[in-house]
Amino acid sequence: MRPVKRPTATVARRLLVAAAVLLAVSGCVRLPDDGPVVEAGLGNGPVDHPAGAHDPVPPDTGASRQTIVSGFLDAMTGWPNQINVAKQYLTTEAAEAWNPGAATIVYADTLPAQELGGEVSVELTDADRLDANRAWRGSLSPAELTLDFHLEFEDGEFRIADPPDALLVPASWFQQRFRQVALYFFDPTAQILVPEPVFVPEGEQLATSLVGALLNGPSARLSRVVRTFFPDGLDAGLSVPVSADGVADVALAGEVAMPSVEAAEPMLAQLAWTLRQDPDVSAVRLSIGGEPVPLRGGASVFDIDDADAYDPAGATTSTALYGLRRGRVVYGAPGVMNPVGGPFGTGRHDLGDIAVALGGDWIAGVSTDGTSAVVAPTTATGPRIRAVLDGTDLARPAWDHLERLWLLDRGGGEATVHVLDRGRARQIEVPGVTGQAARRLLVSPDGTRLVAVVRQDGVDRVVIARILTGPEGRAEDVVQSTVAETVGGTPQITDIAWTGPATIAVLARASGRLFEVDTVVADGASVGSDALSTIVSGRVVGLAASADEDLPPYAVTLDSVIDLEEQTETALGAPMDAVEYAG
Incomplete structure (x- = not known):
């Protein structure tokens, strides 16, 4: 009863590229009339139009302050990447101290430079910061968008005396020359690899x-x-x-x-x-x-x-699809789903949603009224159903590779997050989620990322936070909350799902039977990533996808699943209250 992951290398397949095939599925799904279909995710190959070389121009004799600042910004776009010319726009002391490798600022555009006294101000638009490893660190605040350059007279020429310790480049230049990939480190228990997105040169x-x-x-x-x-x-x-x-x-x-x-x-x-x-x-x-x-x-x-034993999606993750049918948990393949072993596979239970541990050996269920969470094994010889948490409005739980169970109590718009860790449930503070109108929660299989859908001021946000784990596997804290996606106005996020170790699909209601599917990278980066936004039409109620990229992703309707890669729609045989993969 415990299908496990095939012992082969993960094949890089992306949900949102596959979404294009939905056009052929019985008229249930259609794509926008225009706009390219592009691959979304990490490490997805070189750009279609490699950037050519660019040799920046040194400063001209007698150049004005504004011209020096403009020339400095242009000189930082030299390619192959080099900063020798850019240093010529600086004073001797500033050139020696300047550290452009400390950060990268990627901006959409600049407004005309303004000169006041001995300073020149340049205002950036839609700028993002990368750290020294070129990992995304968020958007610049409005106050940070204005850069002030102090110029001094040296050897008869204006030169910049206080350059920011960063490489400042336009987004168009950056996207032509850098790609987002993942660096793989270990979790604190050294049991599983964790992808950390960064940008590297093409x-x-x-x-x-x-x-x-x-x-x-x-x-x-x-x-x-x-x-x-x-x-x-x-x-x-x-x-x-x-x-x-x-x-x-x-x-x-x-x-x-x-x-x-x-x-x-x-x-x-x-x-x-x-x-x-x-x-x-x-x-x-x-x-x-x-x-x-x-x-x-x-x-x-x-x-x-x-x-492969350290696969970030879990080395022994179940490959089965799981569903909740008339109060009973079933598993298998679409159209061929049979009751699981253990107590949830027999009788009829008061379950409104479920989550299956990565190995397929435990199932957590939430009551239809959201007031209680229970856990049971998938073997008939194991322990019986055990209550683990009482709540007010519990959402679908989530498991990580340490078999920690994470639960979101929506609590009438004042959410709390709980973790069942070593058999004991306890509340844990999550910045950006606790106390907010949170509706949905995911945890990465590697146990280092917590993702939630939070509504605030009429806007749905995908919030990503990092989980701190002790060397013995205890969840110690959750920190570094980042907003990775916002959907405002009429659209409303209805589901989120992992589509790779570091990518998340977001299903949002546009209007009526129209749904929009986006993908976001787990670091929340809004710059430099290829993403597909597509419209799905039909009775779509959610997503069934996995961090294991070998497993086909599905769009779930009331009584069927649509394989987004094989161009097929399969009836479930009976309406399901939940359809999902382990995790």
């Missing part, structure tokens, strides 16, 4: 960029969220060559001890999952200081599929 040196970014390690704000097994002080050098047969040669330099076979395994797992985003890579050869890192069985290379 081009033929993708493997080099990926390894270099991975060696930078997680930023300080992630210190209690994820961990890396690469010690400080390692450098991949100028290049990570990839052979014709797909072997990435990662030759690290640094004064560190050679790891044992056991200690090298998590390092290789991080490399394998990070490098599999390069389609040319199928295996990794790792060396430190010119000496090969020892591998199990004396192997010389590490196949990227050998790290």
Whole structure:
């Protein structure tokens, strides 16, 4: 009764690309009349139109203050990426101290520069900040959109004396030259990998960029969220060559001890999952200081599929689809769903919604009136149904890989979040969710992200927060709330679902029988990501999708599911109160 995940490498498939095939499904679904269909997600291949080289112009003799500032902004768009010309617009002291690698500011446009006294002000529009690892850190506040440049007279010319420690570039320039990928670190228990989205330069040196970014390690704000097994002080050098047969040669330099076979395994797992985003890579050869890192069985290379035990979607995640039919939990494939083992598979239970643990061995159910949550196993020989929480308006629960059960009590517009951790339920504060009008909750399989739909001032928001876990697996805190998507006015978010380890599909009601489907990256980035917005027409009540990209995503109607990749609609045999994957 416990189907498990196929032991193959995850195939990069994206829900919203597949949504295009819905046009062929019995007239139930249609797409907008215009606009391209593009792939959404991380590490999804090079841009269609690679950017050409750009050689910026040094400052002219006698240039005005405004011209110097404009030239400085243009000089930062030199490509291949270089800052030598940009430094010529700075005073000697400022050029030595300037650190453009500390951050990247990506802006939509600039308003005409304004000069007042010895300063020039430039106002940016719709700007976003990336940190030193090029991870998205949010949009600039209105106050931060105005940049003031103080200029001094040096050697008879105006030069900028106080440049911001950031690379300032237009969004159009950035999107042509950078792609969003995921770096893979471990959760604090070292049991599962966690994707952290960042941006890397486009081009033929993708493997080099990926390894270099991975060696930078997680930023300080992630210190209690994820961990890396690469010690400080390692450098991949100028290049990570990839052979014709797909072997990435990662030759690290640094004064560190050679790891044992056991200690090298998590390092290789991080490399394998990070490098599999390069389609040319199928295996990794790792060396430190010119000496090969020892591998199990004396192997010389590490196949990227050998790290599937640390799959961020869960290495043993059930592949079955689960449903709630007339108070009984069923599982299987669309159209062929039979009762589960255990108490929820027999009789009729007062269940309004369910969530199945990743391994398929436990089921959590919420009563039809939302006042109680219960848990039961999926084996007939296990324990019976156990009450775990009383509430006022409980939403669908969520499980993570540590078999922690997360519950949202909507509480009449003043939500509370609870976690069943080691058999005991306790309330946990979630910024941006607790006390708000929250309706839906997700938790990533890796247990590091909590996602909720929150309505505020007539706007639906997708709020993403990070979960802090102790080394023993206890959820300690939830922090760093980020708004990743907003849907205002008539549209209303009706469901959210994981469609990959770091991507979330958002189903929003547009009007009547029309629904809009968007995808967001788990970091909430609004810049540099390809996304498809499409209109779905029909009696769609939700989404059934999984962080396991090998599992087909579905749009769920009252009595059928629509396979978004196979162009087929399958009747469920009987109306279902809930249809979903494990998680």
